[in-house]
Amino acid sequence: MAVTLDSVFKQYVAPDGSAVPVIHIPKFALLPGEHVALIGTSGSGKTTLLHLIAGILVPDRGRIVFSGTRDDARGSGSAVVPYSTPPGLGREVDISQLSEARRDVFRGQNIGYIFQTHHLLGGFTALENVQLGMSFTGRRVDVGWATHLLTAVGLADRMHYKPGKLSVGQQQRVAVARALANRPLLVLADEPTGALDPANAQQVLDLIRTLCTEVGASLLLVTHDMTIANQLPRQVMLGELNQPQVK
Amino acid sequence: MNIFQLVLKQMRQRALSTWLTLLSVMLGVALAVVIMLIRRESAVLFGQTDYGFDIIVGAKASSLQLVMNTVYHIDRSPGNIPYSVYKQLTESPQFRPAVRMAVPTAVGDSYQGQRIVGTIPQLFGMEDDGITPIPANRTMQYRPGKRYEIAQGRVFHGQKFEAVIGADITKLTGLKLGDIFKATHGLPKPGETPDIHGEEWTVVGVLKETGTAADRVLYISLPSFYAMSGHDYAMKAQAAIRQGIDTSRANAPGPTTAYDVRPDGTIELHLPESDWALSAVLVKSRSPFFASQMMYVMNNGQQAAAVNPASVMREFFNTFLQPTTRAWGAVAYLVNAVAIVAILVSIYNSVAARIREIAILRALGATRRRVMLTICLEAGLIGLAGGVLGIAAGHLLGALVSGYFQQTIGEGIRWWIVSREEWLYLLSVTVVSMLAGLVPAMKAYRTPVADNLAGV
Numbered sequence: 001m002a003v004t005l006d007s008v009f010k011q012y013v014a015p016d017g018s019a020v021p022v023i024h025i026p027k028f029a030l031l032p033g034e035h036v037a038l039i040g041t042s043g044s045g046k047t048t049l050l051h052l053i054a055g056i057l058v059p060d061r062g063r064i065v066f067s068g069t070r071d072d073a074r075g076s077g078s079a080v081v082p083y084s085t086p087p088g089l090g091r092e093v094d095i096s097q098l099s100e101a102r103r104d105v106f107r108g109q110n111i112g113y114i115f116q117t118h119h120l121l122g123g124f125t126a127l128e129n130v131q132l133g134m135s136f137t138g139r140r141v142d143v144g145w146a147t148h149l150l151t152a153v154g155l156a157d158r159m160h161y162k163p164g165k166l167s168v169g170q171q172q173r174v175a176v177a178r179a180l181a182n183r184p185l186l187v188l189a190d191e192p193t194g195a196l197d198p199a200n201a202q203q204v205l206d207l208i209r210t211l212c213t214e215v216g217a218s219l220l221l222v223t224h225d226m227t228i229a230n231q232l233p234r235q236v237m238l239g240e241l242n243q244p245q246v247k
Numbered sequence: 248m249n250i251f252q253l254v255l256k257q258m259r260q261r262a263l264s265t266w267l268t269l270l271s272v273m274l275g276v277a278l279a280v281v282i283m284l285i286r287r288e289s290a291v292l293f294g295q296t297d298y299g300f301d302i303i304v305g306a307k308a309s310s311l312q313l314v315m316n317t318v319y320h321i322d323r324s325p326g327n328i329p330y331s332v333y334k335q336l337t338e339s340p341q342f343r344p345a346v347r348m349a350v351p352t353a354v355g356d357s358y359q360g361q362r363i364v365g366t367i368p369q370l371f372g373m374e375d376d377g378i379t380p381i382p383a384n385r386t387m388q389y390r391p392g393k394r395y396e397i398a399q400g401r402v403f404h405g406q407k408f409e410a411v412i413g414a415d416i417t418k419l420t421g422l423k424l425g426d427i428f429k430a431t432h433g434l435p436k437p438g439e440t441p442d443i444h445g446e447e448w449t450v451v452g453v454l455k456e457t458g459t460a461a462d463r464v465l466y467i468s469l470p471s472f473y474a475m476s477g478h479d480y481a482m483k484a485q486a487a488i489r490q491g492i493d494t495s496r497a498n499a500p501g502p503t504t505a506y507d508v509r510p511d512g513t514i515e516l517h518l519p520e521s522d523w524a525l526s527a528v529l530v531k532s533r534s535p536f537f538a539s540q541m542m543y544v545m546n547n548g549q550q551a552a553a554v555n556p557a558s559v560m561r562e563f564f565n566t567f568l569q570p571t572t573r574a575w576g577a578v579a580y581l582v583n584a585v586a587i588v589a590i591l592v593s594i595y596n597s598v599a600a601r602i603r604e605i606a607i608l609r610a611l612g613a614t615r616r617r618v619m620l621t622i623c624l625e626a627g628l629i630g631l632a633g634g635v636l637g638i639a640a641g642h643l644l645g646a647l648v649s650g651y652f653q654q655t656i657g658e659g660i661r662w663w664i665v666s667r668e669e670w671l672y673l674l675s676v677t678v679v680s681m682l683a684g685l686v687p688a689m690k691a692y693r694t695p696v697a698d699n700l701a702g703v
């Protein structure tokens with residue numbers, strides 16, 4: 001699935017009421033299956049951009065267009081049952097034009113999101129957290145795939161552990177498995193290795209890339225760590241892409 | 248993982264709070280249910296229109312006391328009436344045509360705490376000899392279409408020291424067919440030294456269970472009741488007072504024994520019939536018209552009062568029980584309202600504590616409506632589960648109440664029947680709980696996702 005940003009503008013309202021422009025991206029494209037590292041300083045708007053692409057936030061202006069949907073991108077996988085396609089998804093979807101509920105459903109079906117901290121639900125086991133990732137798509141929960149993912153991230157023997165009983169690295173690996181639960185076409189990772197030591201960081205990065213490749217997902221990975229960024233085929237500096245002060 | 252599993256998991260996660268809220272709903276519903284139950288069943292119990300007899304003739308006193316004492320065998324007898332009233336009812340040209348059947352009763356003694364009633368074999372459908380049946384249409388019924396029946400033995404002889412015992416008496420006192428017992432004067436309170444009469448009765452029959460207070464009564468023949476030492480004395484004094492005779496003369500020592508027993512076992516009372524006293528006469532009239540006419544005449548006279556047990560009990564129900572249960576019903580509704588506020592507060596707190604988790608669910612693709620539904624469902628489930636437990640608890644309480652009724656008036660209530668009203672109540676508790684869930688649900692609805700994902 002390709003994502004194209006076209007004149008995307010987003011500003012926040014500061015507590016004093018003044019406008020804080022954060023994002024103004026004239027043009028950016030992510031190709032199907034492409035793995036891209038997005039590099040930027042703290043407070044430069046990386047998280048805001050990922051939220052915009054995920055439809056958690058909507059831009060004030062501009063288009064964020066997804067093309068190459070699940071239908072034409074790939075045949076239905078092992079246990080992925082057909083699901084109802086939001087109107088217009090057959091060709092191109094501008095997520096900023098969808099209603100909030102549609103954006104939520106679209107995100108659930110097409111986008112996997114990995115946060116800096118694991119953001120797992122404490123009351124649920126690793127396996128349940130992954131299944132939870134499958135719960136909002138309207139599709140059947142595929143336990144086999146959830147097990148496969150947890151095995152792939154090396155947690156076959158930790159599936160019934162709750163997050164509190166896992167190490168930070170293990171928690172983040174569960175989060176990776178959860179992000180891949182719906183065989184997304186796009187994975188957004190917001191500093192996924194930021195809280196990990198180098199060895200764990202490397203392991204998590206490898207797992208993200210391997211699994212994205214396995215399901216054919218595009219990957220946009222935010223980092224400020226160049227040793228991480230340099231391992232990806234393409235690096236994008238948000239500072240160069242983004243001109244928030246220019247209207 | 249479907250929405251139910253999700254909700255159940257979240258409820259389990261905060262099990263203590265869930266259980267406490269559940270408990271408060273349960274208590275509220277249990278209270279409401281037991282009140283509904285008592286209201287419903289007391290309407291059945293006290294709202295009967297037919298006791299098998301339509302008039303009770305007794306002392307001119309509290310009619311409620313008269314009915315309670317005669318029908319349910321609780322409370323003291325409100326006083327005595329002369330035996331002549333019974334004679335009038337069955338023999339005088341004024342009353343005789345109106346009366347299909349009349350049965351005299353005399354109370355005042357007990358055996359091991361169970362009431363003894365002096366009466367005639369006709370109450371049980373037999374002639375005075377206790378073995379010859381009387382026509383069915385002249386047999387007394389204790390409920391419409393239900394007559395006393397003998398399970399073991401036979402009905403007592405109308406003139407002998409014989410007794411027929413209610414179905415529960417064996418269980419309560421150990422007395423069996425063929426046993427002999429002595430009566431205790433009055434109904435001594437625990438700790439009081441019982442004043443036991445010297446006379447002895449033989450149990451010649453055991454009644455089939457009736458499901459009424461009669462199951463706990465020992466029936467003896469009327470003459471044997473009068474034969475009890477001391478009764479003659481008291482009745483003589485009462486008769487004297489009635490006739491305006493100087494009581495000191497009545498108090499003069501009478502014959503040393505009140506009776507003799509003939510060779511065939513029948514009793515020859517020394518006390519003249521004019522001194523006999525009754526607690527009540529049960530009357531089955533020939534028609535409601537005769538009944539009301541008879542009651543009118545009787546109530547205008549000096550000797551006795553005639554009441555319709557059904558209307559007395561209905562009035563008792565309407566003026567006392569109904570308002571009382573209504574007041575309790577209001578209390579129950581209040582308790583329920585509190586319980587539902589408890590659901591609201593508990594879930595609101597849980598939502599406040601789960602804002603980040605809710606944002607995560609949203610990031611995973613859960614829509615606002617889905618999140619709201621989850622929360623309302625949780626509230627509704629607590630309402631439903633609390634309600635179901637409450638209905639169960641309410642009926643268990645009902646069983647206790649039934650046991651208490653059984654103890655006091657000899658009749659239980661159908662505590663196990665879950666009425667439509669209760670199901671409707673359960674439904675409304677569930678719905679109102681879900682609505683209460685809307686408040687926290689709105690909070691979740693308004694939660695901005697992006698802001699709550701940022702935090703570490």
Ligand SMILES: Nc1ncnc2c1ncn2[C@@H]1O[C@H](COP(=O)(O)OP(=O)(O)O)[C@@H](O)[C@H]1O
Nearest residue numbers: 012013014022041042043044045046047048049
């Ligand atoms: N809800 C908000 N309201 C106002 N300003 C915000 C809000 N969220 C973020 N910002 C500001 O927008 C800028 C970009 O934030 P963010 O996208 O989180 O940056 P990054 O992820 O690159 O560290 C920051 O200066 C931040 O203070």
Ligand SMILES: [Mg+2]
Nearest residue numbers: 046047048190
């Ligand atoms: Mg950030």
